[in-house]
Amino acid sequence: MSAVRLGSLARGRAAALGPLGRSAPAVLAVAGALVVTTLVMLVVGVDPSDAYPALIRGAVADGNLEYTIGAFVPTLGMALAFAIPLRTGEFNLGGDGQMALGGVAAAALALRVPLPPGVAVALPLVVAALTGAVVAGISAPLHTRFGIPAIVTTLLVSTPAVALSSYLVRFPLAEPRTGIAETPLLPDAAHLPAIGASGYVTIGLPLILLLTAGWIYVDRRTVAGYEIRATGANREFARYGGVRVDRLAVVTMAGGGAFAGLVGGLIVLGPPFRFVDGALTAPGYTFTAIAAVLLATGRPIAVPFTVALMTILQVGGEGMERDAGVPSQLTQVIQGLVIVIVAALATTRVLRERRARRAQEIDVGEANA
């Protein structure tokens, strides 16, 4: 009985702390990452009191804010590309390839097929999403049928996929006679309508926010969401409950890939309205997004916020480089640290739970003696 009492007491405290208590690991992870990053700055002789203000200015000062929002959209999309399969326990690290081929597909369609207004934007986006879905979807049967973890296959597919997109853009789809590795300008009808003056913020923003809201809804409130979460929590439990886990693996993997492909489409149909080789993968949306999702520690509702935070760091990093001369790659250091610290903190939680469970198992009094 004592074990039960203690357990409920501990739970009572967690409940009293409420949402703040549940965000504690995320706050700790960011704080820890910033402390370590500051140490790195000091070791290599960068003045943090120059760097951090420059970072903030770079992300949110006027003129920069629009650019930050422009980067928020693909990062949020890539976050979903990683988070959706993660809900069933699969790691999709191949976002770059899915995104690049999605972008190529969108560009090819927009360039080669004359489409009426409206459709000229929508159809390439749909095709981009489908392309991403197929590229990612391959990894699901490789896991369920052959037992090769998705974390490996998504990555192994990604490298050739990026190379293929690069080839397509340089040769079959290239702007003739220029020798530059980019497609010609897409027709006007295929340009994403802008919101606001600068053109960096397009209808991609409401679109991706809407889709994110849709995902959160599905995850929380639908049968499919329940089955996905159950599969992630315990695959055999879900199978036992009648969930077709193999099919679900394909759906979630392809679903994630669809978001990556969509991001590719959104980038290509946005300014500068062409597929520039390397432009999709160079900003590192994929891994910024992974850091953000892991920081959200399994809560979909937190993902848009962690993505916003990570985007500010990422974009701000470029401002920091301009203003304070600190290499922007420092933000990747922060992201990597965030992931490592989140994992470490999750462990202490798991250890505590395991200890609690062991106490209860003993509580049964060795009945299986």
Next chain:
Amino acid sequence: MPTGGDSEAPAAELVGITKRFGPVVANDGIDLAIRRGEIHGVVGENGAGKSTLMSILYGLRRPDSGHVLRNGTRVRLRSPAEAIGHGLGMVHQRFRLFPDLTVAENIVIGAEPTRRGVVDLAAAGREIERLGEVFGLYVDPASRAGRLPVGVRQRVEILKALYREAEVLILDEPTAVLTPGEAARLFDVLKTVTRTGTSVVLVTHKLSEVLTATDRVTVLRRGRVTGRFVTAETTADELVIAMIGRSLGPPRRPAAPDGEPDGTPAGRPYALEVDGLTVLDRDGVPRLSDVSFGVRPGEIVGIAGVAGSGQRELIDTVTGLRPPGSATSGGVLLSGRPVRRGREPAIAYVPEDRHGRATAATMSLAENLVMGDHRTPALRGRAGLSAAAVRERARTLVERFAIRAASVGDPISALSGGNAQKAVLARELSRGTPVIVVEEPTQGVDVGAQEQIHGLLSEARAAGQAVLLQSSELSELRALADRILVMFEGRVVAELAGDEATEERLGAAMTGATATPGQAAPAAETESSATAREQGPADAKGTTR
């Protein structure tokens, strides 16, 4: 080989051992002396405290009070490694072999003979052969442990302890996984082992083993010593009274279902019918061979057998969860229609593996309680799964099945083993399916929950549900089941009515002792299919199709 110490003193002695787990007292002031060169039986029902006591002797757990003496000297046993160092050896019920290492490597690892820094496997092999000759334990040192049959693996475990010069050898339920022939050989080996002065502690709940193989017996009941006997001077009855506090009366029968004046549902068609079922695994090895039986509404049919006799495959096939890659012939029919693959919804199923299969530890109690029903309209809100309906259902079940939980929103891992098991039963039984399949329903749950669970199963029977009950607890089967099927090597080798199923008859059938396996199969086939044929398949099919 015994060395040192007072020659009068016992080889090992536990003095005043008390061990509590929370409110439960697993061992309550136990004294136990193991003499040099004897086979000492430690018997008791499940939960009597045998395993706890042995884990203390082997350094796996530390007692709250009391101590251990070796040859009269007090020793501290804080880990198995220390226990090994003090000449103790243990063969666990679940073997602890390294599957990809050879027998020789398994035996010497941690105490390897080396020559110039290189493990001297030749010397190891010679030593293993020498031990094999002394004790009659023959194994090929070069074969891979993972490929050996169970009985040989056990021999390797014993050699592992003897190689480390164990003077007290503890065996925990060693015959649970053995065929009768292998068990007999094991006891021969143990007799040989004691001739060199080594003592053997035999932990078991099988009376026949105690009477044939031991020199002295200590009986435990509810954490206390309730009897000490010299085997030659005692009887089974005496042991039973010490074990359970009374002599074995006729097995308790559950009340007859309502509306059955003669107390048997024999006239009804089968709710669940298994007809000539054969299952081959991926490698084409038969796991089930031509199994046929039926379960009628209002009937509990028990499945008994040594672990690994085909129970797993049978239940996975019946419930539709058979892993891909295996092949079947024959059929499983539910009121005449074939069972669905990928989890049959008309069968409630309480799996043995509570953590691995029956629950998801990190999900809430409420979410665990709706698995399988989550597609039903009753749980739908305006769109999708209604959180309110899920919680509501959970609260209802918690109340109806007396599950002790602080909140239905807490993860199920916060529940005790007994309450988690009740939650699984609540989920499955509340569905009111015509057929219920239950595996090891009371494994790892406390006595109070055990009674409740047995009550629930009897209620289901009274309500006219057909129950297939697999259990390794013979007393459980005898108390609950109307008929008991005994499985051996993938076949049903015997079918006994609940009131004629004595522990001895069940035990004999479980180990294939009624006949050698080759002969048992056809005999059993005729027996079980004869009963089935009486008013079985033809009737069932006729009425439902």
Next chain:
Amino acid sequence: MNILELTFVASVLTATTPVVLAALGGLLCSVSGVFNMALEGQMLWGAFTAVSFSHLTGSAWWGVAGGVAATALYSAVLSVLAVTFRADPVVIAVGMNLLALGLTAFLMRQILGVGGTYTSPDLHGLPTLAGMGLDHVPVIGPVLGSQSPLVPAAFVLVAATAWWLRRTRSGLRLRGIGQHPEAAESLGLKVGAYRHGAVLAAGALCGLAGAQLALGNVTLFSEGMSAGRGWVAVVAVMLGGVRPLRVLSACLLFGVAEALGFRLQGAGLPQQLADAAPYVITLLALILAGAAGRRRRTPLETA
């Protein structure tokens, strides 16, 4: 084109060496029961630190030593978190790979003073075996002449590891620990210590792999220059299981594919497709092995 030309064999060995060194580290972890997916980041970190130390000391061998030590230190993060604190090794690996990418790109600007690619006539690469007097030996000369001493050393290390695992006391214990940690523990073996050792040794081997990549194969450092080789090493461990020679074969397959891609590029194949070839071939090998494993009922998954 004759793929049996000795120069082709030489380029296969060049391509294989960094991968096989990292894979050997992955194998040690796998044998001990730790799933190490952080090879990519460690190889990159090894390449960077080796170049930095070579740049700072003016000696390629000090560069190698520095790379090995620094990468072993870096792998201590994985060792402490995954072995002592039982953190999810996959998530840790994802974080460490990203961290290495960021840290090397950041530090190269701080230490080497440039971004993108660093190369300099002052940067000392490893000596070739030809320079050490091997170029006159027939067959071996043309094959190994242009290679650094680390290339033959890598293959010797594979054989040594195979022997060590099979025949020595510590090798046997490491194998036992990976197969059944509880049993090993109850026999008094220090499971944690062996696993720490395996992870740190893997770090050192990845440092060696990075040093060979940056100071042997070429003499430069560029951002992200490990370019997926660490992941190929992970795959090689999945393909080869705990058998060093099988892991070596898997790495050789990758080396052949890379060398072949390089050749085909010379014959007019676009560079992008040539770059993709080794990964496609590695993936196909994995799928074929997976299909075969499915039939043999030995799942590849080690996690």
